[in-house]
Amino acid sequence: MADAAESGAAAPGENILVAEEVTKVFPGVVANDAVNVEIRRAEIHCLLGENGAGKTTLADILYGVYQPDDGRVLLEGKPLELHSPRDAIEAGIGMVHQHFELVPPMSVIENVVIGTQARQWLDLTEARRRLEEFFADYDVEIDPEAEVGRLSVGEQQWVEIFKTLYFGVEILILDEPTAVLTPQGIEELFRILRRMRDEGLTIILITHKLKEVMDLSDRVTVLRRGKVVGTVDTADVDQRDLARMMVGRDVLMQADKAASEAGEPVLEVDEIHLESDTGRGSLEGLSITVGSGEIVGVAGVSGNGQNALFDAVVGVRHPASGSIRIAGQDTTESAPHRIATLGVASVPADRIAQGLMMDFSVKENLVLGNQRERQFSRAGILNRGQIDAFAAESIDSFEIKTPSASQITRTLSGGNLQKIIMARELSGQPQLIVAHQPTRGLDIAATEYVRRRLIQERDRGAGVLLMSEDLDEIFQLSDRIAVIYDGRIVAVTEPDATTLEQIGMHMAGASDTDQGSQ
Ligand SMILES: Nc1ncnc2c1ncn2[C@@H]1O[C@H](COP(=O)(O)OP(=O)(O)O)[C@@H](O)[C@H]1O
Numbered sequence: 001m002a003d004a005a006e007s008g009a010a011a012p013g014e015n016i017l018v019a020e021e022v023t024k025v026f027p028g029v030v031a032n033d034a035v036n037v038e039i040r041r042a043e044i045h046c047l048l049g050e051n052g053a054g055k056t057t058l059a060d061i062l063y064g065v066y067q068p069d070d071g072r073v074l075l076e077g078k079p080l081e082l083h084s085p086r087d088a089i090e091a092g093i094g095m096v097h098q099h100f101e102l103v104p105p106m107s108v109i110e111n112v113v114i115g116t117q118a119r120q121w122l123d124l125t126e127a128r129r130r131l132e133e134f135f136a137d138y139d140v141e142i143d144p145e146a147e148v149g150r151l152s153v154g155e156q157q158w159v160e161i162f163k164t165l166y167f168g169v170e171i172l173i174l175d176e177p178t179a180v181l182t183p184q185g186i187e188e189l190f191r192i193l194r195r196m197r198d199e200g201l202t203i204i205l206i207t208h209k210l211k212e213v214m215d216l217s218d219r220v221t222v223l224r225r226g227k228v229v230g231t232v233d234t235a236d237v238d239q240r241d242l243a244r245m246m247v248g249r250d251v252l253m254q255a256d257k258a259a260s261e262a263g264e265p266v267l268e269v270d271e272i273h274l275e276s277d278t279g280r281g282s283l284e285g286l287s288i289t290v291g292s293g294e295i296v297g298v299a300g301v302s303g304n305g306q307n308a309l310f311d312a313v314v315g316v317r318h319p320a321s322g323s324i325r326i327a328g329q330d331t332t333e334s335a336p337h338r339i340a341t342l343g344v345a346s347v348p349a350d351r352i353a354q355g356l357m358m359d360f361s362v363k364e365n366l367v368l369g370n371q372r373e374r375q376f377s378r379a380g381i382l383n384r385g386q387i388d389a390f391a392a393e394s395i396d397s398f399e400i401k402t403p404s405a406s407q408i409t410r411t412l413s414g415g416n417l418q419k420i421i422m423a424r425e426l427s428g429q430p431q432l433i434v435a436h437q438p439t440r441g442l443d444i445a446a447t448e449y450v451r452r453r454l455i456q457e458r459d460r461g462a463g464v465l466l467m468s469e470d471l472d473e474i475f476q477l478s479d480r481i482a483v484i485y486d487g488r489i490v491a492v493t494e495p496d497a498t499t500l501e502q503i504g505m506h507m508a509g510a511s512d513t514d515q516g517s518q
């Protein structure tokens, strides 16, 4: 209290940053629609909302990236006109974006100092001293001399955060900072953010994850389709309340799932090596098995070989050594279309590049691929009635938002593109489903639907290889969990036999023998 009084600034609990009727329009979409948010000094305030709700746009306005079309921003009661992030930083507002703005070949110190010192001479000694103090004080183990490009994404994020603090900001905005972290990394981040808050920093954290809001925030403002649904004290609500605010109706929070026994193996990957020649990662002797009627979840920090594993199983790239068998047949060298005919459904993470013909109609994309085209044709003649009926049913059951089945696919949103792929791939009663980030970018309702469908497919007898960076999803859906690290599976376990922490340790590269000593 005394501190705030001394500084003459707003005391804890008073409004420090306020958005008043802020409106921002992009072509075709009102990203922020008369948004009112009051951020109090020294609180952790979450901005919660589904993809596209307008969270990043609002933060970018508070950070001077965009100017509002209407409304205004007040800092300590005074109107604030920001023309650039530089203005924001001068006003004491810093932001760490989802995509970092670091210079990879430069050292940590250089990255921190760049931009703070307008002159040509950089005082690295002073910077090193302050940075080392920060790191020691907050127990963050980063070498100030390390080249940023060699740090993990989690460490790079710390550099971004400390760079902002080095500027001396009073308000720190973080846009979805946990996406690049392991569970331990998230815990460490939250621990430090709480401490920074206790020391007087005001923190605005953007997230679409309810659990993070509950774990961290003092208050939360929920956005839906560009509008503020409400601001509440976190202590007064639970996850269900927040989900209802986010989505606008009641939602099921848990995917119900009965126990299952794995049957015969449908996928046997044995010691495969794959070179990293395409920028999609390498595999270093990876083995994994998926039985019929089971979901095997592959957990891992992105960039540890998930793309390569996906490519190898669906036949886009072939391993240099090792073998892959699908439904008992050797497919190590098989082409994708042959693998598809064995009853393999693939849901790629990069749906635009790999899963869809963007200039085809929605209907055409729904029946794309050999196997499914055969369902709809006899003696080479397509059965249009059947295709139309199938398209109508898919659009209906997956709630694909499109003006019509003949709409050009390119015009649909990301979530709807994913639904087209899911509808198509699951329609052929596959034996094996290879799904990479199947719910990334989907809204809660679509996420629920996709998860339920994967469980239904498993119950029908399909084997599912589920690669996801969402650990809640992995724990909810998997019968077995495999952890991928550095191109290998480093641990296989069952959800009931492990904890989030243990999985996180493996994701960070710890072996079982390390765990006792931690
Ligand atoms: N630079 C831009 N140009 C056009 N549309 C944009 C731009 N930035 C965001 N949008 C649109 O504004 C809406 C809100 O986006 P965003 O603020 O990024 O949401 P969130 O961060 O909550 O996911 C979305 O419909 C998005 O497509």
Ligand SMILES: [Mg+2]
Pocket: 055, 056, 057
């Ligand atoms: Mg965003």
